[in-house]
Amino acid sequence: TxxxxxxxxxxxxxxxxxxxxxxxxxxxxxxxxxxxxxxxxxxxxxxGFIVAKKAPGCPRKTSKRQDRLLKVFQLRDWTTSSAKLAQEWQQAGVSASACTVRQRLLEQGLVSRRAAKKPLLSRKNIRDRLIFCKRYREWTAEDWGKVIFSDESPFRLFGTSGKQLDRRRRGERRHQSCLMPTVEHPETIHVWGCFSAKGVGSLTVLPQNTAMNKEWYQNVLREQFLPTVREQFGDEQCLFQHGAPCHKAKVITNWLREQNIEILGPRPGNSPDPENLWSIIKRWVDRNSDKMQPLIVQEWTAISQDLVQKLIESMPGRNAEVLKTRGQHSKY
Missing domain, CATH: 1.10.10 (Arc Repressor Mutant, subunit A)
Structure with a gap:
């Protein structure tokens, strides 16, 4: 200028x-x-002035060097609050409020957002994820369309893990109709389901507070999984992916071999599979309802083939993202 x-x-x-x-x-x-x-x-x-008047407002209290120092404080610990950062900044000789801290961080592209919830990855998880993705890095969406996925998920019968918003008048924060009740040890039901690019398959809801074991699992495979394979693939060859500890029991492995079911593996813990199908269902199901089981079945059967196919077609991208992040969390 x-x-x-x-x-x-x-x-x-x-x-x-x-x-x-x-x-x-x-x-x-x-x-x-x-x-x-x-x-x-x-x-x-x-x-009427030769030189334009300066804009009103307080003069800037901090220099660019002090602003960069604040950014260093923030990047040192992402969870530090603006009030805490203001204290650290003051110890460095800068007197500023928490509001000023937020403004300076915003200017530098640091915006406060709710942290994304992701499962904790151990070194073994990271290594196994890389091995899995490298093994199938050349697979196309058509290749993944020949795989039938299965997994389990727990559903709590009372209470939710997320936030619930309500609209109320002043003074009604603790009104009975505005509360979200919780219990200390909510009852849980475990659900097993399988799906492929051809759509969702069978769904099994275990009795309350009953976890899957090798006896339950073998029965589910016999009564639910095999009919789904016949219905979706017929005489076509398909691969089966599962990975829970009880899935790897010798009795299960031998039984699958006898049924000529080929296993896709090794499946790592926290694998990049399209398991977020469960999170979709959990968003739709009212977890405070006493009719949880029929609701889960209803929402499962309502899932369209297009949705499942879209998730499975994302597998090449999921693998590529995991390889790009060297086994760490990806955007999926």
Missing amino acids: MVISKETRAVIIALHKNGLTGKSYIAAIKIAPQSIIYCIIKNVKER
Whole structure:
């Protein structure tokens, strides 16, 4: 930006008053660009000042160096509050409020957001995820369409893990109708289901507070899984992916071999599979309802083939993201 001195501005105004044409105009454009000449003249006509007044407001209290120091404090611990950062900044010689801290961080692209919930990854998880994704890095969406996935998920019969919003008047925060009741040890039901690019398969809801074991699992495979394979694939070859500890029992492995079911593996813990199908169902199901089981079945059967197919077609992208992050969490 070109800086124009007060003396130069005065000359331009004097030329303007004498009629800014001919030789006076040529003299003016020799000392300032045409656009700046017009701005100076407009400012004098509208406000009566040669130099525009400074904008109102308090002067900036911090320097760029102090702002960079604040950013270092924030990046050192992502969870530090603005009030705590203001204290650290004050110890470094900068007196500023928490509001100023938030403004300076916002200027530097650091915005406060709710932390994403992701499962904790151990070193073994990271290594196994990389091995899995490297093994199938060349697989296309068509290849993954020949896989039938299965998994289990717990559903709490009372209470939710998320937040619930309500609209109320002042003083009604603890009103009975505005509360979200909780219990100390909510009862849980475990659900097993399988799906492929052809749609969702069978669903099994275990009795309350009953976890899957090898006896339950073998019965589920016999009564639910095999009929789904016949219905969706018929005589076509397909691969089966599962990975819970009880899935790897010798009796299960031998039984699957006898049924000529080929296993896709090794499946790592916290694998990049499209398991978020369960999270979709959990968003739809009212967990405070006493009709939890029929609701889960209802929402499962309502899942469209297009949705499942879209999730499975994302497998090449999931694998690529895990490889890109070197086994760490990805955007999926």
